[in-house]
Amino acid sequence: SLRVLTGITTSGTPHLGNYVGAIRPAIVASQSPDSDCFFFMADYHALIKCDDPARIERSRLEIAATWLAAGLDPERVTFYRQSDVPEVTELNWLLTCVTAKGQMNRAHAYKASTDINEAAGEDADAGITMGLFCYPILMAADILLFNPHKVPVGRDQIQHIEMTRDVAARFNHLFGQGSDLFVLPEAHIEEHVATLPGLDGRKMSKSYDNTIPLFEGGAKALKDAIAKIVTNSLLPGEPKDPDNSHLVTLFEAFASSEETAQFKTELRAGLGWGDAKKRLLDLLERDIAPMRKRYEALIAHPEQIEALLQTGAAKARATAAPLLKKVRESLGLRPMQ
Ligand code: TYM
Incomplete structure (x- = not known):
C-alpha cells in the first residue's frame, strides 16, 4: 500500500491555500483503496510562531473540523495531534544528532528571519528561537516516524521535504547497516495550485495577511x-x-x-x-x-473531535513503536535482540 502523510500548523484558521495545496489532494489520496494515510495537526510547530495558548487551541479545533468536513474518514485515516505522539519528539532528538548545522543555516524560514533582522540593522539572530532554527528537523521527525512514500504539500514546503530526505539518507548511511531504516519521502505537489495567490497576488499566507478563509x-x-x-x-x-x-x-x-x-x-x-x-x-x-x-455541525462538538483525536493518537503511537525501537537499537541505545 501507498503511505501518505501530511500536517497543518495550528497557528491560524485554514485558508484556501491550505485547502488546495494540502487538504484536498490528501483527501483524494485517502480515498484510493490502497492508501494508508496519516494526517495530523502540527501543534508543536505552532509554538514556534505563536505564544497565545487560546489561539493554538482554537486553531487546532478549526483545523480538525476542517479535515473532517473536507471528507477525512477517521476509520480509514490515522488522524491525530502531533503533541499526543511523544515518539515524534524522541525521534526529533535522534535526528538532531545527525543533522548538520550548516544545512539548517540554509533553511528558508530561518534565512528569511535573519534577512529581515539584517535589513533592520539588527543582530541577524535577534528574536530567533532554537525552535525556529530546528523547525525542519521536527518536520523530518513527523514524517520519518511513519515512513510515508508521499507527502502532499504546497510548494513552500518542498525545501523541508528535501531536507527530510537528506536527513533520512544520512541516517540510513550511518546506522542502517545495509538495510534502510527510513524511506525517502516524496513531496506530492499539485502543479497548478502549488502556490495559490492571496488577495494581493503574493502567495496566500497567514504572515502576509492576505488569506481567504475557507x-x-x-x-x-x-x-x-x-x-x-x-x-x-x-x-x-x-x-x-x-x-x-x-x-x-x-x-x-x-x-x-x-x-x-x-x-x-x-x-x-x-x-x-x-x-x-x-x-x-x-x-x-x-x-x-x-x-x-x-x-x-462538527465545530459545535469539540468533545467528539477530541475523542477521535485520542483514538488516532493511539493508532499513530502503535504504528510508530516498532520503527522507533529499531532506530534506538541501531544507535546503541537499547540492546539488539
Ligand atoms: P502550513 O500550516 O503553513 O500549511 C499547511 C499546508 O498548506 C500548504 N499551503 C499552501 N499551498 C498552496 N498555496 C498556498 N498559498 C499555501 N499556503 C499553505 C502548505 O504548503 C502546507 O502543505 N511545516 C508545515 C506543517 C507540517 C508538515 C509536517 C507538513 C509540519 N510537519 C509534515 C507535511 C509533513 C507548515 O507549516 O504548513
Whole structure:
C-alpha cells in the first residue's frame, strides 16, 4: 500500500491555500483503496510562531473540523495531534544528532528571519528561537516516524521535504547497516495550485495577511474577502488579460478546464471585475457550501473531535513503536535482540 502523510500548523484558521495545496489532494489520496494515510495537526510547530495558548487551541479545533468536513474518514485515516505522539519528539532528538548545522543555516524560514533582522540593522539572530532554527528537523521527525512514500504539500514546503530526505539518507548511511531504516519521502505537489495567490497576488499566507478563509465567518466572510481581491482598474467592456490575473488563478483552482477556458474568454471580451468576482464566489460556494455545513455541525462538538483525536493518537503511537525501537537499537541505545 501507498503511505501518505501530511500536517497543518495550528497557528491560524485554514485558508484556501491550505485547502488546495494540502487538504484536498490528501483527501483524494485517502480515498484510493490502497492508501494508508496519516494526517495530523502540527501543534508543536505552532509554538514556534505563536505564544497565545487560546489561539493554538482554537486553531487546532478549526483545523480538525476542517479535515473532517473536507471528507477525512477517521476509520480509514490515522488522524491525530502531533503533541499526543511523544515518539515524534524522541525521534526529533535522534535526528538532531545527525543533522548538520550548516544545512539548517540554509533553511528558508530561518534565512528569511535573519534577512529581515539584517535589513533592520539588527543582530541577524535577534528574536530567533532554537525552535525556529530546528523547525525542519521536527518536520523530518513527523514524517520519518511513519515512513510515508508521499507527502502532499504546497510548494513552500518542498525545501523541508528535501531536507527530510537528506536527513533520512544520512541516517540510513550511518546506522542502517545495509538495510534502510527510513524511506525517502516524496513531496506530492499539485502543479497548478502549488502556490495559490492571496488577495494581493503574493502567495496566500497567514504572515502576509492576505488569506481567504475557507469556512470561518461563513459565506459572508468569503464574499467580503473576494471583494478585496486586488484587480487592475480596467472598466467593464475593456478587454482583460486573464493570463496575468491572480483572480483567474483562484478561479482555476476550483473550476474544470472548460469552465476556466470559458471564464478567460469572457474576460478577454470585457467581463467586468465585479461580475468576475461574483462568478468566483459562486464557483467557490459550489464546493465550499456543503463542506461548511458539515464544518459548522462538527465545530459545535469539540468533545467528539477530541475523542477521535485520542483514538488516532493511539493508532499513530502503535504504528510508530516498532520503527522507533529499531532506530534506538541501531544507535546503541537499547540492546539488539
Ligand atoms: P502550513 O500550516 O503553513 O500549511 C499547511 C499546508 O498548506 C500548504 N499551503 C499552501 N499551498 C498552496 N498555496 C498556498 N498559498 C499555501 N499556503 C499553505 C502548505 O504548503 C502546507 O502543505 N511545516 C508545515 C506543517 C507540517 C508538515 C509536517 C507538513 C509540519 N510537519 C509534515 C507535511 C509533513 C507548515 O507549516 O504548513
